[in-house]
Amino acid sequence: MSKFTKIDQVFNLIKQQIDQKKLTEGTRLSSVRLMAKQLGFSVSTIVEAYARLQAENLIESRTGSGYFVVKQNAQTFMPELDQVFIYDREVDPLWISRQSLENQIGVLKPGCGWLPSDWLPEQSIRKSLKQIAKLEHLVLTDYATPQGHKALRQLIAKRKESFEIYVNSTNVLLVDSATQAIDLIFRQSLSAGDVIIIDDPCYFNFQALIKAHKLQTIAIPFTENGPDIDKFEQALHYKPKFYLTNSAIHNPTGATLSLHTAFKIAQLCEQNEITIIEDDIFADFEEHAAPRYAALSGIENVIQIGSFSKTISSSFRIGYIITNQSNIDQLIDLKIATNFTNNQLNSEIVFHVLMDPTYLKHLDWMKKRLNFLRNDTIKKLESLSIIPWTIPKSGLFLWCKLPDHIDASALSKQCIKEGIILAPGNAFSQSKTAHQFMRFNVAQCQDKKVWDVLTQAIEQLKAK
């Protein structure tokens, strides 16, 4: 950026004069040569500065007669910095997302669903960007094929082998996010009023997505080993078409699916022609691979989805869908109609990062750090009588029961006033039975302020 210093100086000088109305609408600027002479800069500096002023619509070029100041709106081009909390929004499935995403600066987020950005493999991303800047222009400027970056699709397919899922690149469709993946699958196969099964609790955005599609849901209580099998069997009465779940590390509970439960559920789904949508977004945090429905029941019965936002970056969006080719073909038509095509550049970055030898080391480091912080956070929570419902083997989350008489929504509303965003249980619970539960992200609980505010807020609520 420092290359532009002289151009910046000229640009800022003229912009300031326009902002302060010293140069008013219609005023002709000095010619490039004269301005260069007046300011003691080179002609090319002035040319570039004028071009930039033009790019910001501050001046315009009139052929043959030079550069003129254009009419200025009251508003000038200054980045806004103020951040506003949405205090008055009721806790709903979108509450955590919007609070966590909108409030980026000076706010602590023990409730959010992602890692602090300085945990992510930024050096590898920087290296990838520099490498990609040198690639042929097609990568930088052309549309992706509708199915998306071939080599990345192949790599995704290859990486599934360690979960005993054997697919190839033709079974992989790249999309923009795991959320979009589910959205496309719903749009392809479901109509308003159709019934689907989800977990209770489950990732809150599943509920927001289901609401957007006007679906009917049956929420099955989630146990430490997976969904409650008896309740799942009872739900079959309502002819559900899909079962949407998080495999591996369950969100929000951190529980792991047992092989027995996976077998039972996969069998029930096969027998009743229910397609399982298996969101595998936390796969790379696992220490030991839990069973995957897609491995047990195959991609004719299970659609697997995922993304790289948790372990690489959430700044550029790439997700994927793994399913049979006939589904893929229909999903491509729908994707073109509703989003046109893929992000070629983002696919290229993800591919570079995954191929970077340092990525696996980075994952190892993240997992070790999460293990340490999980134990540390459990201790701190227990000192406040906040007790984990289960001790997860891996991942970011702890699903915890609050002390008696403390309501999670009330506690969250109290804490957000102090700049602490929590994740109250009922945002995850279709049955709204989790008002005493809270999801904590162990990677986002490091700041002492989290504990100070939490302690104080609990005291205040107890006193009421």
Added chain:
Amino acid sequence: MSKFTKIDQVFNLIKQQIDQKKLTEGTRLSSVRLMAKQLGFSVSTIVEAYARLQAENLIESRTGSGYFVVKQNAQTFMPELDQVFIYDREVDPLWISRQSLENQIGVLKPGCGWLPSDWLPEQSIRKSLKQIAKLEHLVLTDYATPQGHKALRQLIAKRKESFEIYVNSTNVLLVDSATQAIDLIFRQSLSAGDVIIIDDPCYFNFQALIKAHKLQTIAIPFTENGPDIDKFEQALHYKPKFYLTNSAIHNPTGATLSLHTAFKIAQLCEQNEITIIEDDIFADFEEHAAPRYAALSGIENVIQIGSFSKTISSSFRIGYIITNQSNIDQLIDLKIATNFTNNQLNSEIVFHVLMDPTYLKHLDWMKKRLNFLRNDTIKKLESLSIIPWTIPKSGLFLWCKLPDHIDASALSKQCIKEGIILAPGNAFSQSKTAHQFMRFNVAQCQDKKVWDVLTQAIEQLKAK
């Protein structure tokens, strides 16, 4: 990339031995030190190569006992290169998209809707990527705010001033593409069976999108000055909720909206509470700004959308919606539910390119080249008795009538066999009355093969 040569050599050597089953499942590799000695490379080279083999799941590390070859699936990690045409698909609104997007290599696309990738500002993109690689980690790894990159939103708002549209960044929502912009607006406001007005002909993907939403459409014949006003008035009987159109340079006709027609249509829409969705995607190709509905009728009545895929790059996807703040807030909820958040990195790249002093010059160059090629293409088409319906003032497209008895779909199917993808009229026409019309993209008609194949195909069809 050349930095990795030694690592590449080691990687390839071992990969080859695994592929050829010289190293079989469970085989222990030589230790890093021994391998370094055997091959005459440094220890760090071997470490990196092993890490990369691990990243590709070819070998695994077992703590304390070294590196072992993992079980290999029949399929190995090799990029596929074969390209397959979809000859047998009938011409429908998705025909052009899928043919043009799927067939990337060795195919000519006089029918596609975008510029050849070597026209786009690749140097500016390369420069931006390098600059961004140096920015703070939040840009590279963190989620965007739900509304998207503030400075880019401000710049988009600022750039609208030259069209007499005065908005600020709070009126701008960033999304992933212009297509997604329309999709979100439809989802927010319409239900299956609702009526909307489109142009006949119109951008084919509007029809695909409308079909995905199960809407009813009234297609109004498009004249050289905009939609047919009388027919538009008659359509009001059906209580349409939206009018979806391309402003400025109309796709596919290249026609320009006249001020009178714009006024009449805006008035009819205001009186009948019809929201206009104005797709402004070709704005940067205009020589002189045509009237915008958003300028006439304001953002309470007109939602403007756009993207940068035509003039910056289609490899990274950024679109926008301009509307009032209450709409923006509802659209954000829907966007989080269905796509989670924005592409922070892509926004940053677009912002850098737009701020780059060379961008305006690049646009000028593109416009001059388009003007030259438009005239050139018109002459070549006329020599084949293919006559433009109107002579556009700017932009990529020529909407042309074919010689008598030549059917555009038949001609397109004939030409795709020779690797030439055309854009047959009925793909754009809801009433299917454009079977004698064809859209040509003047920037994609430079190759002599286009003309040879076209000439021959017309001869053959005439002979039938």
